[in-house]
Amino acid sequence: xxxxxxxxxxxxxxxxxxxxxxxxxxxxxxxxxxxxxxxxxxxxxxxxxxxxxxxxxxxxxxxxxxxxxxxxxxxxxxxxxxxxxxxxxxxxxxxxxxxxxxxxxxxxxxxxxxxxxxxxxxxxxxxxxxxxxxxxxxxxxxxxxxxxxxxxxxxxxxxxxxxxxxxxxxxxxxxxxxxxxxxxxxxxxxxxxxxxxxxxxxxxxxxxxxxxxxxxxxxxxxxxxxxxxxxxxxxxxxxxxxxxxxxxxxxxxxxxxxxxxxxxxxxxx
Amino acid sequence: xxxxxxxxxxxxxxxxxxxxxxxxxxxxxxxxxxxxxxxxxxxxxxxxxxxxxxxxxxxxxxxxxxxxxxxxxxxxxxxxxxxxxxxxxxxxxxxxxxxxxxxxxxxxxxxxxxxxxxxxxxxxxxxxxxxxxxxxxxxxxxxxxxxxxxxxxxxxxxxxxxxxxxxxxxxxxxxxxxxxxxxxxxxxxxxxxxxxxxxxxxxxxxxxxxxxxxxxxxxxxxxxxxxxxxxxxxxxxxxxxxxxxxxxxxxxxxxxx
Numbered sequence: 212x213x214x215x216x217x218x219x220x221x222x223x224x225x226x227x228x229x230x231x232x233x234x235x236x237x238x239x240x241x242x243x244x245x246x247x248x249x250x251x252x253x254x255x256x257x258x259x260x261x262x263x264x265x266x267x268x269x270x271x272x273x274x275x276x277x278x279x280x281x282x283x284x285x286x287x288x289x290x291x292x293x294x295x296x297x298x299x300x301x302x303x304x305x306x307x308x309x310x311x312x313x314x315x316x317x318x319x320x321x322x323x324x325x326x327x328x329x330x331x332x333x334x335x336x337x338x339x340x341x342x343x344x345x346x347x348x349x350x351x352x353x354x355x356x357x358x359x360x361x362x363x364x365x366x367x368x369x370x371x372x373x374x375x376x377x378x379x380x381x382x383x384x385x386x387x388x389x390x391x392x393x394x395x396x397x398x399x400x401x402x403x404x405x406x407x408x409x410x411x412x413x414x415x416x417x418x419x420x421x422x423x424x425x426x427x428x429x430x431x432x433x434x435x436x437x438x439x440x441x442x443x444x445x446x447x448x449x450x451x452x453x454x455x456x457x458x459x460x461x462x463x464x465x466x467x468x469x470x471x472x473x474x475x476x477x478x479x480x
Numbered sequence: 481x482x483x484x485x486x487x488x489x490x491x492x493x494x495x496x497x498x499x500x501x502x503x504x505x506x507x508x509x510x511x512x513x514x515x516x517x518x519x520x521x522x523x524x525x526x527x528x529x530x531x532x533x534x535x536x537x538x539x540x541x542x543x544x545x546x547x548x549x550x551x552x553x554x555x556x557x558x559x560x561x562x563x564x565x566x567x568x569x570x571x572x573x574x575x576x577x578x579x580x581x582x583x584x585x586x587x588x589x590x591x592x593x594x595x596x597x598x599x600x601x602x603x604x605x606x607x608x609x610x611x612x613x614x615x616x617x618x619x620x621x622x623x624x625x626x627x628x629x630x631x632x633x634x635x636x637x638x639x640x641x642x643x644x645x646x647x648x649x650x651x652x653x654x655x656x657x658x659x660x661x662x663x664x665x666x667x668x669x670x671x672x673x674x675x676x677x678x679x680x681x682x683x684x685x686x687x688x689x690x691x692x693x694x695x696x697x698x699x700x701x702x703x704x705x706x707x708x709x710x711x712x713x714x715x716x717x718x719x720x721x722x723x724x725x726x727x728x729x730x731x732x733x734x735x736x737x
Contacts, residue, residue: 258598343584351581354541355595355648356571 239438239460246364246438253358254365263362267370272378275331279324283382286323287389290314295397304398308408311390316413320383321375321421322469325428328375329461333436336367337457340440341450349441364441368433375429376422383421420476427468435461487682488700489519493552494652494684495540500549502535509535511708512549517652522678522685524699526692526719526730531705533688534578537654540686541575542566554651571599574645574683578657580637582629588640589625592616596647615643618680619673635666642673646681653677653685659694671697692730704730 291311298304340363343349352359387409394400400408436457443453495517502510509532517523527533538544540551542558551558556569583591592612597603616622619639629637638658645653658674659667671694677683678698687698695702695716702719704712706726712719720731 346579346584347577347581348583350538350543351575351577351583351644352594353543354570354573354575355599355645356567357595357598358567 236460239456240464242442243435243438243460246441247434249360250365250368250434253361254369258361260362260366263366264369267366268374270335271328271332271370271374275328275378278331279327279378279382280385282323282327283320283385284389286319286382287311287315287386287391288393290319290386291390291393305408307394307398308390308400308405309412311394312387312409313412313417315386315390316383316421317417318469320386321379321424321428322465323386324375324379324382324425325432325465326462328371328378328429329432329458329465332371333432333457333461334454336371336433336436337439337443338450338454340364340367340437341443341453344441344443345446345450360441364437367437368430371433371436372426372429375432376425379421379425379428416476416479420472423476424469424472427472428465431464431468432461435464487520490521492519493517494519494554495686496550496552497540498550500536500539500551501547502532502539502544503547508708510539510546513705513708513710515703515710515713517684517686520678520682520684521700522674522687522698524687524689524695524702525705526690526695526702527705528690532708533690533705534656536705537575537656537686537688541570541573541654571595571648572651574642574648574650574653576638576642576645576653576655576658578660580629580641582632582637582640582644584629586629587625588616588621588627588629588632591629591640592644592647595644599648611647615646618646618676619643633666635662635669638662638666638670639673642677646677649681650683653681653683655685655687655689657689657691658687659689659691667691667694668697670694674698690730 291307294307294310294314295304298306298310340349343363349359349363352362391400391402391405394405395402439453439457439460443449445452493516495515497513497515500510500513501508513536515523525533525536535544539546540553540558542561545559553569554572556565558566558569561569582588583594586594589612592615593608596608596611612625613622616625619642621636621639621643624632624636624640629640632640642653642655642658653674655674658670662670674685674687675698678685685698687694689695699716701714702712702716703710704719704727711724712722712727720727722728
């Protein structure tokens with residue numbers, strides 16, 4: 212066969228594959244913007260799929276509960292354990308509860324919850340909608356005169372936006388429990404003294420910042436997972452790719468959003 | 481050979497396609513096709529895999545848009561309809577997918593109720609239950625009402641897929657490869673079901689297949705899609721009464737082997 216004028220993948224210029232990947236990534240981000248606009252256009256117009264929203268909240272919340280509990284507790288214990296030597300060098304171990312609470316309530320709880328949810332919930336949404344796309348279930352909804360975007364996308368995005376803040380709050384409490392057990396065992400700090408130190412450095416703006424972060428992270432996980440699944444193609448390979456991209460892109464956006472929200476909140480302090 | 485349905489009106493076309501073209505990149509799937517489907521008839525579209533049979537019904541239902549040409553369905557120009565109008569038209573068209581496309585996360589009952597509760601505002605529970613029972617009875621699978629799609633056989637899934645489209649009382653049915661992947665006995669049952677649907681619900685149908693037994697049993701007319709165009713259209717005997725080397729292998733493979 213005459214292959215003159217064609218370029219095989221092996222013959223491509225070094226870096227061209229990377230360039231394509233980076234371009235695809237940013238094209239994806241641009242399209243997710245359009246997908247988000249469609250969400251806002253459709254989500255607040257009746258009819259509302261309340262039952263499906265409740266079912267999705269159950270899927271997001273209850274099914275990640277055990278993983279979130281375990282991770283939250285371990286984060287609390289490990290962070291306290293790792294922070295102790297540094298503080299003890301200055302004889303400041305009594306500051307441990309304050310330090311832990313600032314770290315957990317302001318940063319770790321929403322971030323850890325979001326990263327776990329991106330892996331568990333985001334990939335699940337990507338794979339589920341992806342398999343519905345390749346098995347023509349989404350087409351079947353469309354040709355039966357129903358609105359698959361409203362039923363599949365709006366419900367899942369609303370569910371993740373509602374549930375991630377609740378899960379983040381729960382993670383914060385469990386992490387503080389882990390920190391308390393560690394502090395209580397090592398320093399003998401009482402529960403009331405620990406709790407008083409925990410909430411002393413935390414202000415209204417800190418709680419709001421964490422809440423806003425969790426809401427934004429939840430929305431991101433939902434919208435990215437849905438976008439990847441809804442636009443999946445190429446059979447089972449496409450489903451795997453949708454699940455994978457749902458995690459990678461959501462995590463990337465979560466870190467960017469974390470930086471932006473912290474920066475913006477700083478202006479209001 | 482199929483017995484002609486009593487209610488076919490050859491003066492009334494429910495679907496009219498003119499000069500329809502569709503390409504995917506450099507691959508020209510449909511190259512200017514013309515076709516009429518008449519009130520009450522079963523039209524079988526035959527052709528090799530990849531010749532654009534499924535693309536044709538996706539164009540008719542508005543899932544894909546053509547590059548050129550016109551499609552009129554029940555008096556509506558599909559390409560000129562707004563999203564809302566297209567949604568209303570789709571309620572009048574039933575679409576049975578090749579792989580049934582049942583919703584995995586829902587029971588058979590929920591699958592059947594899904595289009596009904598979303599398209600018939602204010603419908604009561606009693607009416608929903610009655611409609612579900614009626615269509616399940618029509619496809620002979622009343623006992624599966626609480627089963628999940630994963631618990632059904634291939635033939636049962638096809639039947640439930642057809643039942644889900646019937647629940648909205650469509651005027652037009654489109655079957656995409658209704659007998660693909662099924663054993664011969666189940667194929668016969670599905671062919672009989674297609675004819676029963678035609679008689680009972682007075683539907684006009686397009687049946688996409690490359691199974692000649694299905695074509696012979698269900699088709700009032702056959703349209704042979706070759707090289708992106710309908711090369712032969714007529715009754716089964718008219719279409720296969722030819723020495724065309726592109727048509728003969730279909731007949732030979734199905735009825736001589």
